[in-house]
Amino acid sequence: MRQHNELFPVVKDAISFENLQAQGEKVISDQSGNIWSDKDKHDPGITLLDSLSYGVSDLAYRHSLPLTDLLTIAGKDTLFPAEFGPQQTLTCGPITLDDYRRALLDLHGNDAFKISASDPRDFLFQDIQLICEPKSKRYKYYFNPETLEYTFTPPSGDKFKTLTLRGNYWLYWIPTRWAGKSANLPLVKRVMEDFLRENRNLGENVVQVTRVISTPIYPELVIELADDITDAASVLASIYMLLEQWAMPMPARFTTEALQAKGLTNEEIFDGPWLRHGWIPQLPTSQNYHTGMVLKMNHLINQLLAVEGIKRVVSLTLPETEYLHQIKDDNWSWQLDVGYYPLLWGANPLEVITEKNNNYVKLFAKGGVRLQPDQKSVERLLSQESLINNAASTLPAGKVRDLKAYTPISRRLPACYGLQNTLQKLKPEQRHLYQFLLPLEQMLADGCARLAFLPHLLAFRDRSGNISDTLWPFKNTEDTIAQQVHQEYAGTLKAFQQQEISLFDDKNRPHHGNINRELDILDYLLGYFGTQRAKRPLTQDIHDFLQTQRGYLAQQPELGYQRDNIRIDRVSALQKRIAARIGLDGTIFKESVDLSKLPFYLIEHRQLLPNLPHLDFQHDQTPQSFVISDNIVKVKQAGIADKIVRGQLIDFIDIESKFTVRAQMIVAVEGNEFSLDTKNSIQLEKNLQLLQSASEKNNLRWRNSTAWLEDMTYRINYTDDQVIDDKTKQCRLQSNTKSPFPALIAPKNKITIIKQSSPLSSIAEFTDEPEFKLVATVTEIDRIEGILTIERDDNQLPFPTKEESNQYIWYISDENYISSDRFSFVVSVVLNRGLVEREDIDQYKLEEWIERETLAEFPAHISLITHWLASENFDDFAKTYQRWQNNGAQLGDESYTILEKLTLGHLPTGLTGISNMFIATEAQRLEVVGESGNEWNTQAIINNEL
Secondary structure, rough: OHHHHHHHHHHHHOOOHHHHHHHHHHHHHHHHHOOOOOOOOOOHHHHHHHHHHHHHHHHHHOOOOOOOHHHOOOOOOOOOOHHOOOHHHOOOOOOOOOHHHHHOOOOOOOHOOOOOOOOOOEEEEEEEEEEEEEEEOEEEEEEEOOOOOEEEOOOOOOOOOEOOOOEEEEEEEEEEOOOOOOOOHHHHHHHHHHHHHHHEEEEOEEEEEOOOOOEOOOOEEEEEEEEOOOOOHHHHHHHHHHHHHHHHOOOOOOHHHHHHHHHOHHHHOOOOOOOOOOOOOOOOOOHHHHHHOOOOOOHHHHHHHOOOOEEEEEEOOOOOOEEEEEEOOOOOOOEEOOEEEEEOOOOOHHHHHHHOOOOOOEEOOOOOOOEEEOOOHHHHHHHOOOOOOOOOOEEEEOOOOOOOOOOHHHHHHHHHHOOOOOHOOOOOOHHHHHHHHHHHHHHHHHHHHHHHHHHOOOOOOOOOEEEEOOOOOOOOOHHHHHHHHHHHHHHHHHHHHHHHHHEOOOOOOOOOHHHHHHHHHHHHHOOOOOOOOOOOOOOOOOOHHHHHHHHHOOOOHHHHOOOOOOOOOOOOHHHHHHHOOOOOOOOHHHHOOOOOHEEEEEHHHHHOOOOOOOOOHHOOOOEEEEEOOOOOEEOOOOOOOOOOOOOEEEEEEEOOOEEEEEEEEOOOEEEEEEEEEOOOOOHHHHHHHHHHHHHOOEEEEEEEEEEEEEOOEOOOOOOOOOOOOOOOOOOEEOEEEEEEOOOOOOOEEEEEEEOOOOOOHHHHHOOOOOEEEEEEEEEEOOOOEEEEEEEOOOOOOOOOOOOOOHHHEEEEOOOHHHHHHOOOOEEEEEEEEHHHHOOOOOOOHHHHHHHHHHHHHOOOEEEEEEEEOOOHHHHHHHHHHHHHHHHOOOOOOOHHHHHHOOOOOEOOOOOOOOOHHHOHHHHHHHHHOOOOOOOOOHHHHHHHHO
16 A cells, blocks of 8 residues: 555656557558558657647556555644544444443543642542442332323332332442542542543443442461562562552553454554543452452462562461451452552551561561661652553555646647647647647546546545546646637536546436446445445435435444434434435534434433432422522422432422422432422413412422323224224224324234223223223334224124214223333334325335334344334424423423323323313314314313413
């Protein structure tokens, strides 16, 4: 790639001036026969052929230059952007438990703190343990199939289902001696929080982070030194480093070059996350801080004997402490209590072991003389390895070449041709010669331009608007005559040449041939990263499709590195990869994206869950204060610190009127005070004064929310093309803007149809068996049209008539549905049905292709649910999603709206207290019943408490 003589010796004979001239002469001779008899150097034909052969030879020679030179752009030090190096394209963000451990062990104080020479930095973490959340401690909730309610406490009876959330982890961390200082700990904790937020795998979350506490251990050693030892300080330094590594081992770190020298391949080195401060091929043996760490001393004596200057280990003991106990029937093993790790000889170990007459390390020379090195002597001998900085590996640029420089053939011709005469003195035959040579000149000039264009043709980002480059042969002042000769048509020719290489014309219309060539090149370049461009564009906008594929290539390092990472507050790498795979919407690759205008949406179901409540607050609690400040409500109560956390749901109760404001999410906690935000809840905003009044009368109470979600019920909405009577055994139900399609339904599922006692009544309020109950089976599902085909048994009641259908609701009552976990490793993708509503395509085949391509980007353990929303509903969902994100993705009105649109459930109904309902305004009435008066929007009634 860098050597000029690798290619040149192979082709030098073929591209030499002499060979090219001889080949040209032979071809012309073969064509002319005996007509061309004078072939001496003075012959005009030979002179012209010489100039042309020289131009071709020069262009061919340029092609044989080192590839690094051909790819070098003036002003750039590297061939490719730094992020396209192996440190980012071969690595990936943390995925496995070992990946997380390595990435966290790589965090250094120099990265997180302002560098100060007076306070030398160290790594932040001595050790990390990440474990799956124990089954007995998992997030647990219950579903009551009789009331369709989800609760955090078991319902009465035995028909409820117990569900658990999988994918949670617990993390234990140990700071280094430097990071464990009280002044550094707060920032170390913040770095940990930032890391976990920015490096979360899809469907997973670290829900508990525990700092393991240090407890001093004091090993006691008696060492007999070798007879010829003169430097006891070096022996003591070696003993300290050996025991420090034994008590709390640190990993060995290597530079890229060191591992390459060991014979490791790039694939072996650049494996897992990019470690800035040294690769860690081998992690220290993982300790179990969840059950208690075990210290084993059985290999220590042999390791001590290997230290230069030690003749004999007279004794080695480890006294028990409050948190350290010797394991029964094992003389070499000690158990630490859960939550503790050993701190060798306390916070100042060198001071302890160099103290005069200390009992911890006794060094005896020949004759029984005890040697006691001083602390400074030992400190000077401790090895201080320099911090590794694994810089980005890049390919340096080659030599800058002026590949686009071109000397016209006409300028090389002898003066006897008269081509250098002024325009007025040019003879017609000389003008004709200029014109005869123009195609040849243009071909050679374009060859130079195309070669110079190579770095842009193969660029990973900042790609050109052209597929190639062109060059007008006559640009220099020496070519004034040629410019004048061609002046009349030069502009037209230049425009034609530019049009031939442009992707779009001056009216922004695509040149499909060039577009296809550009897409082929993009596909070729994407192949370097193990992927390919979209096989077909879902969008009909070729500008958008090209932008998507270019963005996909330009962001390959990030998209590959963050392949399993998910951030709900930004467009994820997964979402970008899906967009590229189905050829949809290039705006998603922009740095700043309007979240209300995404082409589709990914929602991780677990993000819609509230935090588990604390069991201490199952019953009414009396707040000490209830303070309103703008849109923030602050509630203070003694004894809630460390029990109430952000994301929990509570109910407010006015014990006088029995009115309840349900499912209000806590947005912040500080000590014995928690806060709520009225922007998060219409109910809280509307009832704020009522709650304030109740507080002033000491009638306000709060407690954990009893039911935090209610399963979906749907209105009976028959398709227009059917007649429903007593004999109807099979019918079709259709979703609409007011009744979403049940995305979780499956063929052969059972559904139950019941009659409501009132338009707002929920199943949870039924005290007796409903007067009408019909169980039907789903036989066919059309997700594009939003149609379910259901069938009843002969012994079932008839379907409700169309005229009475608005009095009935239905819900999924199938056992498989009831028992399913809808929040663990489940992601919904929300798509606009308008994408497939085109007459020129088979909607169902396109739907199948989109779902297949989307699923291909997901890890195998993730379940995907596809939602096809009508354009109006999709736009509404997009705005809701943006508001949810702008609100910090907190549980509240917007998240409940998302839950309902995904048909996962809705805010529990059943608000009590008729005196607290509001009389509907005309606008509110229209919102509920619509212009026709035949609609019924329950959510509007709930939101406005009508």
